[in-house]
Amino acid sequence: MKLSELIENLEVEDIPGLIRQMKEEIPKIIENAAYSHAFFKAKVGESGRVTIPNAERDVLDIEEGDIVQVMVKPLDRKEEG
Secondary structure (H helix, E strand, O other): OOOOHHHHHHHHHHHHHHHHHHHHHHHHHHHHHHHOOOOOOOOHHHHHHHOHHHHHHHHHOOOOOOOOOOOOOOOOOOOOO
């Protein structure tokens, strides 16, 4: 069921139960994301290469030749001077 449908059909007396359920489920979702993803800063090297740090490769069991999904967010560049 979509959230909009849930909200449309929500009765006032259902709110405490929904809040309780959300309090139980949200930490599980966050924990799952934390154990299946890695977030780190990396410097772009020669030919646009980025290295995944050893610790992240070990935890996620990533080996040479594995396919991974990458999301890139540029950070501010330091002034070159």
